[in-house]
Amino acid sequence: MIWELLRRCLIFVVSALAASLLIFWVLDSGCAPAQSALGVNGTPESVRALCTQMGLNRPFPVQYLDWLRGAARGDFGISYVSGVAIGPQVTDQLAVTFWLVLGGIVVALLIAGPLGMLSALRNGRPSGYLLSGLSQIGVAVPAFLAAILLVLVFAVRLDWLPANGYVVPAADPVQFLRHMVLPWLSLGFVQGAVLTRYVRSAVLDELGQDYLRTARAKGLTPFRALARHGLRNAAIPVLTVIGVQLVTILVGAVIIERIFTIPGIGKGLADAAERRDLLTVQGIVFTLVMIALLISFLVDVAYQLIDPRLRTAARR
Amino acid sequence: MTAPATATPLAVPAGTPFRPLGPLVYIGAGIVAFIALAAVVSFFWTPFDLLYLDYAHRSAGPGTAGHWLGTDRIGRDIATRLMVGARTTLYVGIVAVGIAAIAGTPIGIVAGMVRPGWSEVIMRANDVLLAFPALLLALILAAKYGGSVTTAMVAIGVASLPGFVRVIRSGTIQVMSTDYVLAARVAGRRAPGIAARHVLPNVSGLIIVQASSAYAIAILAEAGLSFLGLGAPASVPSWGRMLAEAQSLLTIAPLTALWPGLAIALAVLGFNLLGDGLRDRLDPQLLGR
């Protein structure tokens, strides 16, 4: 198992390096920082001179390694558009988005766990059809539509919750929660619908397993047999989906944060992209992709812990 | 060797569902056909001229002055814009899924035919790509080149690629383990010949199924991008942008948000139902279950 973990770590490191190279290469801003520093007064000659002075036309590998050293410490340089240090800004934004993603996946799990199981157990009965029909519709609803509808009902019509804005949890926990409820539900409903379908099919797979019949032959009712023997096994495929969904929610935050004007990393990315602030985009994309790769690495590790077959397979 | 010598066909294993499908595929196909028809008809006829502004009836409800679904805040006919918006949605989807299918199929087939070591390398690279969802790629491209339909299509296409590679690879592995491929290899047929003659025809069903599912995701992504203003320009009607515009006057005219939202959800539902239905009909062997 140690070797398998090391192998996974190696894959993670290589993937992270490949991704960072890709990000740096695609979002290379060239002489743009020099251009922007000189503004409209810059002649082509003076821009070229400053560009050289700033080290922006050193060989690509040198620049890349230089950038990577900084990026590894969370230092993405200073934005040539806004003049703000990118690293600390990203950290602040990430803290906001963290709450959004956490709440979103919790809502999704709270919806998908019980509903997915129920619709599998009720498979073939009217209530089962109803549940899988509802999840099918839920999958087709984009998060921003859910957000708009939720705002329409709970903020505009009923006026129960604020339509947008963000409050730091430490400052006022109640207001924080009130502001986060609608964003959480927007992300959670949609991802919950997606997850429900995976939970359902994983549980259905389990229900068809011989060892579940053995469990019932031992004297467990279908529900208890599933709870004791099925869920751990069903968790294996579902875990992958949760990993993918965390990434989806993280990136989907771009839209949700825009709708609810939440100052998270998604809004930061969309704003930077709109301003064509390549350096900031680079820093944020790097952060997001590293988190995405880290999540899939952790999912892989979790597999090893859940499934004993993988453990011994690796030991051999 | 351990396979049961007598599989009793009557003995259905506990819990195996009797799933009646059928109608859902046709509902999905119907929705898709309806949207495609609306898009095609919009080239020849729309309820109103696309550029016509009905100042007298702004933010009007459905049925007002011949506007089936009402008008938006500057008096444009919503039904007309939805029909023309369907063109954008379908066009972006076709190109994006086309990119993914055309690039993903050969990569998937190669990954399924080469030695496991190489296959592992391809799949790891594929996993790296998986860490770049469509929205992220679109934002990268928009930051670099400015947001446009082209960047949206490329971003969605590249983001859909890993899904194709995975599915086609597992289908290829299934095909490669069959007796007729073994026979072809014994007969001395080379790998490219086997890929063209045996693998491709057998995974073509998978391509169609995956394309249908990818299309649903592409519609969602396109809507999200144009919602952010990173897709079609303001002059071209698109469902996502209509929704974004409607968001600002949610208090006055909530229905203007409902129609494009409904259109997006319906289109995604249609392609999902179609994809799921086709998948259920497909040879289960190829799905690697």
Next chain:
Amino acid sequence: MPTSQTVEPILRVRGVTVSAGGTELVHGVDLDLMPGERVGIIGASGSGKTLTCMAVAGLLSGGLRAAGSIRLVGVATDLIGARESALAKIRGMRIGMVFQEPMTALNPTMRIGKQVAEVMRIHGTQDRRGAARATVELLNQTGLPDPERIARSYPHQLSGGQRQRVVLAIAMANGPDVLICDEPTTALDVTVQATVLALIDRRVREENAALLFISHDLAVVAEVCDRVLVMYGGHVVETGSVLQVLADPQHPHTRRLLADAELSLPGAR
């Protein structure tokens, strides 16, 4: 044995049918199982023998429905139409089961010992510590080498034959009155088949359980059973003592099974 005729049957099956949707797959099966008696049900694939047994255990899958009457001594209600919770109390306690496919019959993510102990914990026949001790003893009785180590293992670390022994250990843990075996040796290597068969034979005798043994192989049934039911197309077409049926088969289908068995006889032993 003349006395066995006067004793009440432990399991009494009357007119049991199994249907899927509107189609009847098993038609009116009658069966009496005396205490300690061994009855085989033979038939080709699709003859309905497995469905009949699943109906007895109440383990038919979702789309299938059983009708008729199944009574177990000491249980006040009919097993057909009984509540799931009532059936759960009987399964694993009064009725043990061994299935055809040992490779998939055990939970891959749970240690063997825990899976065996569970059946005693569910029915409260042992406390936690007692169950652990009894587990090792049960594994030992099924002839598994180094039972302590086996108890700590996961299913994938065991061979098919070993896993089937574990399933048998689970089935016999609470000393059931009836053991149902559904083609228990079919999926095993020929070399292992005979030993597992001998083990079932021994364990049933030790626990004085009645045996309901399903097989498509007449030779196997002849080895462990006293009496045999021949099923064909969802009907019981012939019934009698093993000797009687072997010596003088009445139904053409039985004769064909017999002919097939003769051919495979050297291989099965």
